[in-house]
Amino acid sequence: MRAAPWRRRVSVPLLVLAVAALLFAAVAHSALHTHSFVNVDLWLGLALQADPSPWVHAPMAFVSAVHGTLGLTLLSSVVVLVLWSLNDRPWAIVFATTMLGEALVNSGLKQIFTRARPTFSAYAAELHSYSFPSGHSMAAAVFYGLLALWWCDRLPRSQARVGVWAVASAMTGWVGFSRIYLGAHFASDVVAGFAAGAAWLALMLVLFNRADSARGSVR
Template sequence: MKARTFLPSWVAAEFGILSALAGAAAGLFAFALIAEEVVEGDAHGFDEAILLAFRTPGDTADPIGPAWLEIVMRDLTSLGSTTVLALITAIVVGFLITDGKRAAALFLLAATAGGGALSYLLKLGFDRPRPDLVAHLVDVHTLSFPSGHAMGAAVTYLTLGAIIVRTESRRRLKAYVLAVATGLTLLIGLSRIYLGVHWPTDVLAGWCAGSAWALICWIVALWLQRRGRIETTQDTPAQGP
């Protein structure tokens, strides 16, 4: 029987970095393409068709599905609010500090704050108004492109996932964390379209930009970790009895 062979750890690590770089580049490229379509007005037909598909024919104030679905979407969309994202970030930062990973906690704060600032600046730069095609099912007071909830969720949840993955050794836990982060990001973005407060291209652009930011943060975290600036699993202090 032939023995199984495995790639050296450094080869696997370099492949991971190249994959992350490719993913970040793809996200930024996709964002640029969407932004170009939005600025030129070519995305309007697509946006209208998707928004109307989430409404009962003949009544743009009535979303499709049972009444409980609207309640679920309202609850899901709150998971992408600034308050909830800040609270979750604070909880994870507290966990990392308690676990002896103070540098990772500081990096996480910088990464999420930077992503939030980027989202705000992009909104100001594109200055796109909210959809007026269908009724808004929640109150909104900011600009539309890119979706702050979609980008904020991607920045926060995916960056949190990336940091946790870089400070944990168990593969099963890594897969679980990334699956939860990705699922939450997708559901929050879809809820914004369902509730009629964002054009679909707003959400797509938010996902692209936020995912690219999270991947860049993962690369930076790995670079800092290799130089001893961010704790690895082996750096965590031993627990007392």
């Protein structure tokens, strides 16, 4: 088993942090200030709302519900308890802290940008929080990113690790697309959510690396 990701070199997390932060800033500027994303946001949202299929709507609604605040809180709690029972307490602490921080950061970002929900969806009309960035997308990026990091630490072959990251990316993408499909978010909200989630996860790995190094130097 390899060393935990925050105990290895932080060059990759720092690179991910920089790229994700730049992407988030670019999407925020384009979507909310220059309105460059408006045509894409409206075209995709209206196209998906034009002829909804019940066969597609059901799995989209399901995955969206599972990855809401309550669902991810329950899933994260189960993961933390399992990690703790496996005596993998450092990972349990990292998982719990990172997911809790993600919820607080997303709430703060929504209050900063105060973007209204799409007006072309009856689903969005029932939601009372702001739209940018997508909380579901950000949380899914962090949740599945953490799971992938934990699982990859236990896989000896790089090919297997690629498979784990492919599944994690697919699940994250499914969650994000479900929010666009249901009309709960614009596409730019979802892209920003992915970027914010990646940036937050990378930042936490860097911070845990620094804290771990500080403890080691004290010893």
